[in-house]
Amino acid sequence: MREEIIRAVELTKVFNGLRAVDRVTFSVREREIFGFLGPNGAGKTTTINMLTTVLKPTSGRAEVCGYDVVREPEKVRRSIGVVPQEYTADEDLTGYENVMLCADLYGLPKEEGRRRALELLSLVQLEPFKDKRVETYSGGMRRRLELACGLINRPKVLFLDEPTLGLDVQTRASIWEHIRSLRGRFGMTIFLTTHYLEEADQLCDRIAIIDHGRIVEEGSPSELKDSLGGDLLTLECEGDGVEEILRAVEGVKEVRREGGEYRVKVGRGETVAPLLLRLLTDRGVTVKRLSLTKPTLDEVYLERTGRSLRDQEESPEQGIRQRVTLRRARS
Amino acid sequence: MQGFLALTRRELKKWYKEPLLLLITVLQPLIWMVFLGKAMNIGAVFGGGVPPELANQLMLRSFGTTDYFSFMATGMIAMSCLFTTMFTGFSIIWDRRLGFLNKVLSTPVSRASIVLSKILYATLRSSFQVLIILGAALALGLKTGPGFHPLYLLGVLLVAFLLCVAFSSLFLMLALRSTRWETPMAMVNLMVMPLMFASNVFFPAELMPGWLKAVASANPLSYANDAVRQFTIYRLDAGALLRDLTYLGLLTLAISSLSVYLAKRYLSR
Numbered sequence: 360m361r362e363e364i365i366r367a368v369e370l371t372k373v374f375n376g377l378r379a380v381d382r383v384t385f386s387v388r389e390r391e392i393f394g395f396l397g398p399n400g401a402g403k404t405t406t407i408n409m410l411t412t413v414l415k416p417t418s419g420r421a422e423v424c425g426y427d428v429v430r431e432p433e434k435v436r437r438s439i440g441v442v443p444q445e446y447t448a449d450e451d452l453t454g455y456e457n458v459m460l461c462a463d464l465y466g467l468p469k470e471e472g473r474r475r476a477l478e479l480l481s482l483v484q485l486e487p488f489k490d491k492r493v494e495t496y497s498g499g500m501r502r503r504l505e506l507a508c509g510l511i512n513r514p515k516v517l518f519l520d521e522p523t524l525g526l527d528v529q530t531r532a533s534i535w536e537h538i539r540s541l542r543g544r545f546g547m548t549i550f551l552t553t554h555y556l557e558e559a560d561q562l563c564d565r566i567a568i569i570d571h572g573r574i575v576e577e578g579s580p581s582e583l584k585d586s587l588g589g590d591l592l593t594l595e596c597e598g599d600g601v602e603e604i605l606r607a608v609e610g611v612k613e614v615r616r617e618g619g620e621y622r623v624k625v626g627r628g629e630t631v632a633p634l635l636l637r638l639l640t641d642r643g644v645t646v647k648r649l650s651l652t653k654p655t656l657d658e659v660y661l662e663r664t665g666r667s668l669r670d671q672e673e674s675p676e677q678g679i680r681q682r683v684t685l686r687r688a689r690s
Numbered sequence: 691m692q693g694f695l696a697l698t699r700r701e702l703k704k705w706y707k708e709p710l711l712l713l714i715t716v717l718q719p720l721i722w723m724v725f726l727g728k729a730m731n732i733g734a735v736f737g738g739g740v741p742p743e744l745a746n747q748l749m750l751r752s753f754g755t756t757d758y759f760s761f762m763a764t765g766m767i768a769m770s771c772l773f774t775t776m777f778t779g780f781s782i783i784w785d786r787r788l789g790f791l792n793k794v795l796s797t798p799v800s801r802a803s804i805v806l807s808k809i810l811y812a813t814l815r816s817s818f819q820v821l822i823i824l825g826a827a828l829a830l831g832l833k834t835g836p837g838f839h840p841l842y843l844l845g846v847l848l849v850a851f852l853l854c855v856a857f858s859s860l861f862l863m864l865a866l867r868s869t870r871w872e873t874p875m876a877m878v879n880l881m882v883m884p885l886m887f888a889s890n891v892f893f894p895a896e897l898m899p900g901w902l903k904a905v906a907s908a909n910p911l912s913y914a915n916d917a918v919r920q921f922t923i924y925r926l927d928a929g930a931l932l933r934d935l936t937y938l939g940l941l942t943l944a945i946s947s948l949s950v951y952l953a954k955r956y957l958s959r
Contacts, residue, residue, distance in 0.1 A: 411796040415958055433798055441796040445789030451704045463696030464797040508793075518796075680789055 364389045364516055364548045365410065369419035372405050379405045381572035382419065387516075387550055387565075392542060394563035395552040396656075398664060399681075402572040403552035404444060407520050410550070411441050424515050437465075440514030444521040445680050446501045446687050447508075448493045454480065454504050455489040461508040472511070479507040482544075483537060498687060499530035506537060510545070517541070519551040523558060525685040531555075535562055556656040566656075570664040584654045587662065588612060590628030591652040592635065594621045598644030608635055628653065693799030697807035698814075701781070705815060715815065719770055719823040723763060723830060730892070732758040752894055755833060760923045763827035765891035767820050768914040771850055772885060774816040775858040776878050778808055779865025786869060795958060805862055805953040809946065812858035813851060820850040835923045842921040849921070849938065853914045856942040859949040866949075866956050890915050913937045 365387040372380040380402040387393040395403045408414040410421055412432040420427060426434040448457040455476060462472030480489050483503035488496065496504065502522065509517055522538065523531040539562070542549055553559055559566050560580045568576040568583075576583060589612065594601075605614045605623055610631045613624040625631040628651040639646055706712055733756070736745035746756045753761045782805075785791040794804060824843060865874040888902060889895065889911035895903050906912050917934035920926050 408792065413792045413795045413958055436796060436798040439796065441793060443789045443793050447788060447790040447793040449700060449704070449790070451707060452700065456703070460696050460700055461797070464693045464794060464799045466692050466798065512797075680787060683788065 362389050363387065364425075365393075365421070365423050365550060367406075367410070367419070367421040370406065370409060370416055370421050371418045372402075372409060372414060373417045378572050380409070380416075383569070383572070383574055384419075385567055385574060385577065387548060389548055390542065390546055391564045392538075392549045392551065392562055394559040394566045395550070395569050396554070396556065396559040396566050396660065397552075397569035398554055401554075401569045401664075403554075403569060404520055405572075406569070407441075407518050407550070407552060411439060411518055412436055437512065438515045440509035440512060440517045442502075442505045442509040442517070442519045442522060444524055445684050446505065448501060448504050450494040451492065453490050453492055454485050454496070454500075454507075457493060457504060458507050458511060461511045465512040467511070475511055475513075476507075479510055483507045497530075498526050499533065501687065502526065502530075502534055503537065506534075506541070510541070513545065514547060516548045516550060519549060521552055521554070523553070523555065524681070531558070538562060556660055560656045568660060568663050575663045576659065580656060583656060583659045585626075587654045587659055588624050589626045590624070590631075590654065592623040592625055592628055592632055593648075593650045593652070594623065594635070594639075594646060595619055595648040596621070596639060596644050596646045598639070598642070600642070601639065601644055604638060604642055604644070605635065608638060610634075691803075693797070694803035694807050694810075697794070697799070697803060698810050701807065701811035702814065705811075715819060716822055719766070719819045720826050722766060722770070723823060723826040727759055727763050727766065727827070727830065730758065730762060752897060754894070754919065755835070755923045757831075757833045757923075759831065760827075760833045761919070762892065763823070763830070763832055764918045764922050765915050766827075767823055767846065767850060767918050768853055768889075768911045769886060769891050770819050770823055771816050771853045771914070772857055772882065772911065774819055775812045775854050776861055776882055778812040778858040779861045779863075779868075779874050779878075780871060781808055782862060783865050783868050783871055783874065791957075801954045801957050802950045804957065805859075805866075805949055806946075808862055809855055809858045809949070813854040816854040816858075817847060817850055820847065833923060835919075836925050838922065842926075845921040846918050849914050849917045849935070852935075852938045852942045853910060856910055856938070856945045859942075859946040863945075863949045863952055866952055885909060885911055910938060910941055 363386040367386070368384050370380060370383045371378065383402070383406060395406060397403050405414065409416050410423055410428060412428050412435050415429060420429065422428070423435045424438040426438070428435050448454070449460070452460070458476040458480060459472060462476055467475065477486070480486050483506055485500060485503055485507065488500065493501065493504065519538070523534050526534065535558070538549065541547060551562070563580060565579050566577070566583060567574045576586070578586070601621060602614055602616065605611055605621060608631065610626045611623055612626070615622045623635070632649060632651060636646055636649065705715070733745070733749060736748060749756045749758065755761055782791065785794070824846060861878060864877050868874050888905040889909045890906060891911060895906035895912055898906060913934040917931055917938065920931045920934070
C-alpha cells in the first residue's frame with residue numbers, strides 16, 4: 360500500500376451560512392491521479408483552495424505531504440504546485456517572464472530558475488513562443504503555460520482545477536497527454552477537479568463524486584461503473600422459454616422483457632455474451648440480434664447527483680472568473 | 691525578498707512596457723501644473739490700486755511667498771501623491787478576480803511581500819511623477835526661497851516617498867478583502883476630497899476656521915506640504931521641518947505596518 364499523501368478529515372467550509380464544503384473526508388495515495396468530479400458550485404474549487412492554503416477551513420482538518428494546512432501552511436506551499444482554473448499568467452508579460460515570476464515566488468536561485476523555466480517551457484512545447492506576450496497565446500497554450508508555472512518547484516503534489524475548462528477536443532486530449540506524461544516523468548501525485556465525466560474517466564485512478572459540498576460516491580472509474588450493476592445485454596430472439604434459460608446462466612443478475620427484447624444485466628458482458636449465445640442456440644432458440652452496452656460514468660454521475668438542471672449556486676466572483684477563463688480559452 | 695522584488699517587477703513592467711500609460715503618467719502632472727497651477731492667480735487680486743509693496747507683503751504674510759503659483763505648485767506634489775496612490779487597492783481586487791492572487795497565495799512568498807510590492811510600485815510610480823512636477827514647476831518659474839540648495843530636492847523626494855507609502859498602504863487596506871470595486875471606490879471618493887481641501891494644498895491652514903484648522907493639522911497632506919515648502923520656497927525652518935518629518939515618518943510606519951498585519955491576517959479568506 361502506498362502512502363497517503365493527502366488526507367482530509369471532516370473538512371468543512373461555510374460561506375455566509377452556505378456550506379460550500381460539508382464534512383468531506385478522503386485520502387489520496389502517492390502517485391495517484393485523484394479526481395473530484397461534480398457539477399459547478401459543488402465545492403470542488405473550495406476544497407482545492409483549502410488544501411492549497413488559500414482558504415482557511417471552517418472546521419475539520421487536512422494534511423498535504425504530512426503537513427497540516429492550517430498549522431504549517433509554509434511547508435505545504437513548498438511541496439505543492441497549483442494550476443488554477445483561471446488563466447493567471449500575466450498577459451502583459453512573456454511566457455518566459457511568467458515562469459520566471461513563479462520561480463522567484465518559490466525563491467529559486469536565478470540560475471536554477473532559468474534552467475527549469477526553459478526545460479519546462481520546452482516540455483510543454485512552448486519553447487518557440489517563450490518570448491511572446493501571453494496576450495497572443497491560445498487557450499491551449501495558456502493552459503500549458505500554467506502547467507509549466509505549477510511545476511517550477513518540482514512539487515510532490517500537483518493540484519489542477521478544471522484543467523481543460525473551455526478547451527476544444529483536440530487541445531483537451533493533448534493536455535491529458537501532458538498530465539499523464541508528467542506523472543510518469545516526475546512521479547507526482549495529481550489532484551484534479553473536473554465536471555467533464557470523460558476527463559475523470561480517462562485520467563483518474565480514483566474519483567470522488569461531490570455534490571452540494573458532500574462526497575456522494577468514491578472509487579475507481581470501473582468500480583463506480585460496476586456499482587451500477589454491470590453491463591447490459593440486449594437480445595432479440597425467437598423461441599420458447601428464453602427467460603428461464605437466461606436466468607439460469609451464471610453471471611446474469613437481472614432479466615427484463617421489454618417489447619420484443621430481453622434486457623439482461625450481467626457482470627462482464629464480453630464473457631457472458633458468448634455463453635448465452637451458445638446456450639440459447641443449443642436449446643433451439645434463434646438469436647436475431649445481440650448488443651452489449653457498457654455503463655458510462657455519465658450514468659453513475661447522473662444517478663448520484665440527480666438529473667435536475669442546476670442553477671449554479673456559485674459566488675458572483677467565481678462566476679466572473681469562469682467567464683473570463685472561457686472567453687480567453689476561445690480567443 | 692526575491693518574491694517581493696519579482697512581484698514589484700511584474701507591476702513595473704506592466705507600467706513601463708505600455709508606452710501610452712507611460713506617456714499619460716508624464717503628461718498628467720504637466721497638465722495639472724500648467725492649467726491648475728496657473729489658473730488661480732491670487733496675486734492678481736491685489737492688482738490695480740494696491741501698491742505692489744503692500745500686495746507682496748499681504749501675499750508673504752498669508753502664503754509665505756509672494757508668488758501664489760509657487761505655493762500651489764509645491765502643494766501639488768503631495769496632491770499628486772494622493773491621486774496616484776488612491777487606486778492602489780484596485781490592483782489587488784483585480785488580481786483576486788483573475789485568480790492571480792490565489793495562485794500567489796498558494797506559493798511560499800510571504801503575505802507581506804504581496805502588499806509591499808504593490809505599495810512600492812505605487813510609490814515608485816508616484817515619485818517619478820513628483821520628479822516631473824518639480825521639473826515643470828522650476829521651468830514655469832517656481833520662486834525658490836532664500837537659502838535654497840538644489841540638494842533640498844532630495845528632501846522633497848523623501849517627503850513624497852513617505853506620503854506615498856502611507857497613502858498606498860491606506861488605500862490597499864480598504865481593498866484587502868474586497869471582491870468588487872464598488873465599495874472601495876466609494877470609500878476612496880469619500881476620502882480624497884476632504885483630504886485635499888482640509889489641508890494646506892491650496893490655502894494656508896492658519897487662515898481657516900478653527901475647527902477646520904484642527905482637521906488640517908491632523909492631515910498628513912498638511913505636513914507633507916509644509917515640509918516640501920520648507921525645502922523649496924520658504925526660508926528653511928529646521929524646527930518645523932523636523933516636526934513635519936517626524937509626524938510623516940511615524941504615521942507612515944504605523945499605516946504600513948498595519949497594512950502588513952492585516953494582509954497576513956486577512957488576505958486568505
